[in-house]
Amino acid sequence: GAPAAAPPGQSGSAAAGGAGSSSVIIGIGGQTLLTYLPVTLAQELGYYQEEGVTVDLQDLQGGSKALTAMIGGSTHVTSGYYEHTIQMQAKNQKVKAFVDMGESSGLALLVAPKNEGNIKSIADLKGKNVGVTSPGSSTDMFVKFLLAKNGMQQTDAAISAIGAGSSAVAAMEQGQVDAAVMLEPDISVLTKRIGHDPVILEDVRSADGLKEVFDTDAWPSSSLYAKTEWLDQNKETAGKLAKAIKRTLEFIDGHSGEEIAAKMPEKFAGGDKALYAKVIEDLKKTLSKDGTFTDDGVQAVLETQRVANSEVGNKDIKLQETYTNEFVR
Amino acid sequence: MSPLAMRSTQLLLTIAVLGAWELSVRAGIVDEFFFPLPSDILQTVWVWVSSGFVFPHLWVTMQEAILAFLVGAAVGLLLGFVLARVRFLERLLDPFLQMFNALPRVVLAPIFLLWFGLGIWSKVAFGFTLVFFIVFFNTLEGVKSVDRVLVDNARMLGASEKQLLRHVFIPSALTWIFSSLHISVGFAITGAVVGEYLGASAGVGYAIAQAQGVFDTQGVFAGMFILMIVVLIIDLLVNRLERHLLRWRPVQSS
């Protein structure tokens, strides 16, 4: 693929900016992940600038790394999963999400082609090897949650880390795992490579799936969050960011996959523009329309955490301190 | 200084560093989110050990590291010796080996997974690419810097190429080889762990990745602590072997 633009200048180590700063460093937990697309798209559309903030995007290749970088003061705002704010509260770190981008985690539990006949339900996963992107990630917790929901032990299935991208596709294709939790565009790529639709056990990319698995309409996933302290000191900047993202979400809602793909840097298409447009079209239904969190949604996320993450477990979590809709309204 | 006194000094040093760490965390100078209390780490280690949780992981990692170490060192030695003896090959292949050495292994992870699967072999391959280059370059240089007179003498005494290797080159390059082995012990383990970290279903790297995924820094440090202990033990063994094989060297009086 031919790249479009030179990379943004590497900014030095960023001391957490002073109050009223209109220059923000956003750490993204994987810039090429579709679920974080609005953050990059907003930059491409020039919305940040229009709102009056200068945004520097840093690709940190994973949600937990992006979060850690923010806690360490390298970035101000993180584009990561909402569940991190809950996990941080369990660790006595005050982190608050202020824009919701993903209504759903966009995950699907796929059966490897070699097991298409054998595994028909979650219960069939007993004793099997399930691939996740990395242990402890939301894909891992998704599996744990599903197992628990179906009355199984967390240890009933072996969890293998297979990463994302080509390594995940290869692991599935070659049958190195029996099933795997995957994200877009990996699912589409896998589909294309095996030549038929893979068997999907659970799919929360759609409203139906969400209802079925989590019994909710929304399950906030990708979001922008920051340290509560930073938010309190930079209300104005946060508001501008939230506005920019909200406008981007509206833009996405109002445009087709192709139109959106055309706005993204060319290299993000990875050479296959048609496929890219298609997955963006699919993505649209998992994205939030207005950037707000719902009580049901955050509650569902907490439930998942309680079940799947022993670090949260039964700790006392004050949900209202983990998110705010103050800036998107 | 007697070995015992040395060990005590080392222990004291360790305790001093850990103590300072503990105090600065408690005093809030160091952020507990990144550097958990040493006492908590040790407790986690204890839990991992006493519950037996860590042993299957450690066993997997050790298998990978030892295989990577052995295969990497063997191939590195072999190629090092061959290329040092056949100047043509060395000049031909040197740039290629240099180029491959500069390939970022992490980027290659998907290819390793593809070729060697999710099991231990992809990690062995990972560690191999680290160990091999270190041992190879050192062996090459070690053989090339053998005293000319020794080689000539052995050849005059009727040494075949194989005997030259055995009686002259290998012993002469042994200090070099051991230096590279000292370096590669660490790298073999690093390779295995990073390999696991990127894709695996067991191993200390997997355990560390899991802990890191849920922001359990104590677990991360506990995993690294256990690795350090293991390396310490392996290094002791390598040192002993080295002392045995290099016993002909004059004792260094300081």
Added chain:
Amino acid sequence: MSPLAMRSTQLLLTIAVLGAWELSVRAGIVDEFFFPLPSDILQTVWVWVSSGFVFPHLWVTMQEAILAFLVGAAVGLLLGFVLARVRFLERLLDPFLQMFNALPRVVLAPIFLLWFGLGIWSKVAFGFTLVFFIVFFNTLEGVKSVDRVLVDNARMLGASEKQLLRHVFIPSALTWIFSSLHISVGFAITGAVVGEYLGASAGVGYAIAQAQGVFDTQGVFAGMFILMIVVLIIDLLVNRLERHLLRWRPVQSS
């Protein structure tokens, strides 16, 4: 064999390998999804180069790698010399250095980010931890294996500790040091790239990571190809420096 003939042979070898690769991909023996056509890779390289896209990235990576190389080599040399001369320190610190060498650097990425920020310094630190250990262990061993008579002679001629270092230890350990530098050139670049790969907004590692994230294997390979070329050039320079500094060595007749 003349240098020119050697270069031609290397070129031929390269072409042969790439040709075989191209053919087996076209024949469907090798999966293009993982191993794109060499011709496509070269084309991507051409696009990256001609559009100027790669140069800012390369510049960032080179800065990081060169800094990591220089700082790592300098500190490794210094500590290597000091520890080789002060046996007490060596015995005291050796186990600690061994342990630290076994720490998986990738796991430490968050700490590097914490300490050194998102800019080039965290990548320099990353590369440093690779280069340092290689140079350190080799320097240590190199100084320890200096011919005793040479040291004694220099001391009798009135050498101070500093002069010993300059006139005896450094030149004598130079073959060792160069061996470690040969290894570390690759590792410095690897370190920088892996560091970028884990979190950055520029650099070849970043470009590779982005390409990998979108299944652009051509881009991944193009990035690695460019790295290889750069290493080749650096290695040529290191070789030249080595030949100059070791010109006192007897010419090796094969």
Added chain:
Amino acid sequence: MDKTKPTLSVLDWEGKISTAPAKDTSIYAVELTGCTRQFPTPGGETYFAVRDINLKVVPGRFVSIVGPTGSGKSTILNMAAGLLNPSAGSVRSFGEPVIGVNRRASYMFQQDPLLPWKTVIDNVSLGLTMAGVSKAEAYSEARRWLEKVGLKNFADRYPHQLSGGMRKRTAIAQAWIVNPDVLLMDEPFSALDVQTRQIMENELLQLWQESGKAVVFITHDLDEAIALSDEVVILGAGPGSTVVGSYEIDIPRPRDLLDIRDDPQFVALHREIWGRLKIEVSKTYQTAMAEEGDVA
């Protein structure tokens, strides 16, 4: 030992074969014809170490080479051993051109050639074990040789634990044990005290007389050269030194090394050779002192 005995080994030292060119070239154990060797100098020029060397040694003959320091004696031995290729000229041994090392020769180097990682006995027995002799046999043979050189009690020492003279003697035993057809020795006895030296000289003569070996011997001690040899070859002053004289030593054998210095034949030969050698050595010094070198 897989070395084949030379067909000429029946000719013993009394054979008195002249050094005049023979038709059958395979008669020479060592044959250097017109050998020149040059080295590149730091200044980029070439330095002629030796020029146009002709040296022919038949089996059973003991030839010594004397000459000023730096005149190229070691260079000649290196060429005869096949370790150094002549820049011009040819080297043959028993009729075969020497390519790679000379497999029928054993060479005692001027420098210290002991393997530091092998004990004395392992160093000495090396030639045998490499030839496939069993370890036990090689060891017992090595012990016999160590006894000859007076190092029986030092068999399990490493070279760095020996004195300079002991290392030399170990190297001597190492070179002798393989029982070669040609013995090349570069100042073997210079680090030894007078008496040990005499013992070694006697051992050498005995070893040589027992078989039809050819010996090429370098020494700075003209007494030693005359006492031991059938022929003394004088090398001229460098650079580009060449053979300036060759003297047949016809003192009858067996010789008594202790009293040979009083033999009138010895005295006469010594005077003659010394007169010639002196010229060469002074030349070397005159060259070194007078000539304006490129560094002056």
Added chain:
Amino acid sequence: MDKTKPTLSVLDWEGKISTAPAKDTSIYAVELTGCTRQFPTPGGETYFAVRDINLKVVPGRFVSIVGPTGSGKSTILNMAAGLLNPSAGSVRSFGEPVIGVNRRASYMFQQDPLLPWKTVIDNVSLGLTMAGVSKAEAYSEARRWLEKVGLKNFADRYPHQLSGGMRKRTAIAQAWIVNPDVLLMDEPFSALDVQTRQIMENELLQLWQESGKAVVFITHDLDEAIALSDEVVILGAGPGSTVVGSYEIDIPRPRDLLDIRDDPQFVALHREIWGRLKIEVSKTYQTAMAEEGDVA
């Protein structure tokens, strides 16, 4: 040069100071008192290299040590140089105990001590440059010395490009150039031809006579020892060898090294010392031959 001249340097070689113990111990340039040195053997036992060595050398005196090979001559020199600590006994130089290297001595080693990465001239001038002498000055001084040892034209060669004798001569120049108060020399001339050797011997005598230096000289050549020295010390057979005799050489100076061998005093001394030395050397051999070592 930061070395302070000894207060006693006015005493020149004609001073004939006896070796009998003096009250003022600072009078000795080198003083070994009851020095014993042992080494661990591979068998785990200890091997006594030298035992109870007493050696006192006043400034301006030329003392030679002779003895069978392996008797501990180099060991004694190493102790005097401060490179080897005695297991028992004390080493002093000009009254000061020798701790670390002996800063007032210069040592020419038995082994090859040249730095392979330095050219001949850089090797020779090393002692001066390290003492802070400017490079130009050190080079011109080094050239002067290279001329003395006949290597003027080889100044820019690296050691591996030299012959064995040339390397030795470079080492000699290296040791002499620093102009020390004590010269320790371990078989400096053994690799040289007779004439070069005489030139070197003359240079050494001249160097020594010019100043009140003390010289401790090891050689295997008794002629050389007698010709050069004020005193010849004989070391006994090892293991655990010790000084078995010390002979005052009172041949008047200046001596003519060429003809000294015909001097009746020389002949008498030679016979006497040789008689003693012979016993020691034979002992060494008897020990080596008869004793059942631990490897037998």
